[in-house]
Amino acid sequence: MKKCPKCGCQSFNVTAHVTQDWVVDEYGNFLRCEDDCVEVTHRPDDEDVWNCANCGYSASGKEFNIH
Numbered sequence: 001m002k003k004c005p006k007c008g009c010q011s012f013n014v015t016a017h018v019t020q021d022w023v024v025d026e027y028g029n030f031l032r033c034e035d036d037c038v039e040v041t042h043r044p045d046d047e048d049v050w051n052c053a054n055c056g057y058s059a060s061g062k063e064f065n066i067h
């Protein structure tokens, strides 16, 4: 469970890593996306940078943990 240490907000902006299935041409160039979220390869964790959606406070995820 996480909470912004500055304002107490519990909404954050983070970057997740997902895989996508693409349709490509004979050169491998992107044509369209067949499935835009096949698999989440990496969920935001304590090593990632989390940004508070309210006050903009930015730090690694562990800074936001509630102890």
Ligand SMILES: [Zn+2]
Residues within 6 Å of the ligand: 004, 005, 006, 007, 008, 009, 052, 053, 054, 055, 056, 057
């Ligand atoms: Zn905040």
